[in-house]
Amino acid sequence: MNEVRWGIIGTGSIAQAFAADFNYAQTGVLRAVASRSKEAADDFAERFDIELAMMDYFSLINSHEVDVIYIGVPNSLHFELSKACIMAGKHVLCEKPFTLNAIQAEELFELAKKHNVFVMEAMWTRFNPAVEQALEWVEEGEIGVLQSIQASFCFNGSQDPSERLLNNELGGGALLDVGIYPIFLAQLFLGKPDFIQNQALVGDTDVDVFEQLLLGWDEGQLAALESSIISQQPNRAVLSGSAGYIEFGQNWYQSKNLTLVKEDGAEHAIEFDVPGTGYQFEIEEVNRCIDEGLLQSPNHSWQDTLNLLATMDEIRQDIGVFYPGEPEPCEHDCDIEHHHHEHGHHKH
Structure with a gap:
């Protein structure tokens, strides 16, 4: 394997x-x-022993010193920066949510195909050993037929309105930042839901700032999910x-322990002895895919990302949260007007 050279955007x-x-x-x-900021780049480079510190994003995007770029900046910048990286022929690992909406993601994946570069949403949890183990147990039939999923990701964040999470201009909100994780878990095991109910x-x-979601599938499975940036939770998943x-x-x-409980009460607990938070596993996945000449990961594919964004x-x-540049919620009415116009009924 050729050594894959990485760059990071954001500090x-x-x-x-x-x-x-x-x-x-x-x-x-x-x-x-x-x-x-030159200062931020220098500090970061020194702290993590990185050779090159660059004081603007485009110096890195156009640099011949890197093959793949990890984008770790506010949500609102993901689309533009990913696009610039792809156009420059760089592989991309972009922090979740990959983009603000599915339309933006589709455009980037089309572009990646055209420029022949690997692109993946940084859904690092997918590569966590505990998640891999759970997938294995479910596939092996250890819990019989999977019927329901409960999962939450809640924390009490800053109440400063200018802070990224509360800033609409930066693509803030609980859903895109933390709600995406429980939805990801549900869709990893059950696919895209057939219906969605929510209270937000x-x-x-x-x-x-807070939502409870109920996802349902035509075969009868349900997922009860919660996300919040104003309340604490143990954030367990079952x-x-x-x-x-x-x-x-x-x-x-990011859990390092997992328990399988059988109907007779027998328990099988596993503890994974892995260092750090667990970002190393997605890094290895990207390196493997690039080495094999893939444009997307079979384990967190472009379709997986599109399905996540479509649900969100x-x-x-439904809850009426829109970001700058997105079509406003008149879409349904616009369609009706457009439809009438085609049939000559449109009144001026």
Whole structure:
């Protein structure tokens, strides 16, 4: 395998966790970091022992020193920066949510195909050993027929309205930031839901701060999910089946322990002895895919990302949360007008 050379865009908390875990990855080398501030880039490079610190994103995007770029900046910038990387022939690992909506994601995947570059949403939890183990147990029929999923991702964040999570301009809100994880878990095991019900609280800054979701599938399965940026939760996840259940430990999305409980009460607990938060596993997946000449990961495919965004688009449409540049919620009425216009009934 040729050593895959990485660059990081952004120096915030998620980029820091990613850089720290890079040390635990078996493959790849972290070469460069870019920030809009020279000082931030220099500090980050020094802290994580990175050779190149760049003071603007485009120096990194156009650099011949890197093959793949990890994008760890606010949600509103994901689309433009991913697009720039793809156009420059760079492979991309973009933090979740991949884009603000499914339409943006479709455009990027088309572009990636055209430019022949690998692109993946950084759904790092997918590659967590505990999630891999749960998939294996379910596929082997250890809990019988999977019937329901319960999962939450809630925390009490900053109440400062200018803060990223509460900022509509930056693509803030509980759903895109943390709600995406429980939805991901449900869709990983059950696919895209056939119906969605939700109750949500939208705050003063026009972003959702709390929601409870019920996803349903035509075969009868249900997922009860919760996400919040205003309340604490143990953030456990349970997969319930006809012959037992699987329970993830606290903060399931990065949990290192997992318990299989059979219907007779027998328990099988596994503890994964892995360092860091767990970002190293997605790094290794990207390196493997690039080495094999793939444009997408079979384990978190473009379709998986589109399905996630489509579900979140539907929920946001329903609760009335829109981001700058998105079509406003007149769509249904617009369609009716458009339809009439075609038949010559449109009144001016």
